[in-house]
Amino acid sequence: MDGLAMEPEKTLEKIVAFIRERMEESGKSRLVVGLSGGLDSATSAYLGVRALGRDALTAFLLPYRTTSPSSVEDALLVAGELAVEHETIDITPMVDAYFERFPEADRKRRGNFMARTRMAVLYDQSAARDALVLGTGNRTEALLGYTTLWGDMACAFTPIGGLYKTQVRRLAAHLGVPARVIAKPPSADLWEGQTDEGEMGLTYEEADRLLHHMIDLGHGDEALEAEGFDPSLIARVRGMVEASAFKRRMPPSCPP
Numbered sequence: 001m002d003g004l005a006m007e008p009e010k011t012l013e014k015i016v017a018f019i020r021e022r023m024e025e026s027g028k029s030r031l032v033v034g035l036s037g038g039l040d041s042a043t044s045a046y047l048g049v050r051a052l053g054r055d056a057l058t059a060f061l062l063p064y065r066t067t068s069p070s071s072v073e074d075a076l077l078v079a080g081e082l083a084v085e086h087e088t089i090d091i092t093p094m095v096d097a098y099f100e101r102f103p104e105a106d107r108k109r110r111g112n113f114m115a116r117t118r119m120a121v122l123y124d125q126s127a128a129r130d131a132l133v134l135g136t137g138n139r140t141e142a143l144l145g146y147t148t149l150w151g152d153m154a155c156a157f158t159p160i161g162g163l164y165k166t167q168v169r170r171l172a173a174h175l176g177v178p179a180r181v182i183a184k185p186p187s188a189d190l191w192e193g194q195t196d197e198g199e200m201g202l203t204y205e206e207a208d209r210l211l212h213h214m215i216d217l218g219h220g221d222e223a224l225e226a227e228g229f230d231p232s233l234i235a236r237v238r239g240m241v242e243a244s245a246f247k248r249r250m251p252p253s254c255p256p
Contacts, residue, residue, distance in 0.1 A: 145244020
């Protein structure tokens with residue numbers, strides 16, 4: 001794929017070493033991860049187990065009442081394949097208790113609150129186990145801003161954060177992630193029928209190829225058009241990257 005080629009085994013070795021280094025630096029030996037039933041969390045869990053062993057990872061399923069049953073089934077499948085300790089904590093009572101006060105809240109507010117509630121649970125469970133929170137975000141989502149600040153972005157480290165979504169798929173296949181998890185349409189599952197690509201308005205294949213040329217190769221708009229990218233897509237993706245830049249850095253402080 002146009003500059004996005006990777007050698008899965010070499011990538012795996014690099015990420016496993018990265019995880020072990022982060023754990024050694026922290027003085028911790030355990031991880032917790034949220035399993036959504038999707039590709040990224042499954043791949044991250046497989047990587048955690050490959051690096052540290054199954055006894056070092058505890059997985060949490062954190063469904064809301066609108067979560068698709070198939071997402072729960074896929075998360076349980078991954079936990080079962082890895083034979084890791086896992087627990088389900090329904091976040092519905094926590095979320096609904098808050099929005100009883102704000103019934104007018106739209107689905108974006110509700111979705112962001114769900115993401116942050118899930119992370120609050122994961123951080124509490126990490127404290128209970130003297131563990132670190134394993135991140136599950138990929139590079140495509142980070143560059144496009146398709147993430148919730150202090151929600152799914154929050155973690156101690158993210159092993160697949162340097163990989164585009166299409167690269168995560170290839171690594172997942174190499175790791176043995178269940179085929180149905182790899183093949184399913186990516187979704188944050190925040191409301192019925194929601195998909196990542198539908199919400200973004202472009203496929204991950206389109207996004208990854210354009211982002212590689214735009215970010216990694218540093219090509220300007222004229223060069224991108226000459227390479228066959230649609231001008232409207234270039235403008236929209238560049239706008240998404242620029243508008244979400246604040247999400248990719250720590251909050252700035254006013255100098256003394």
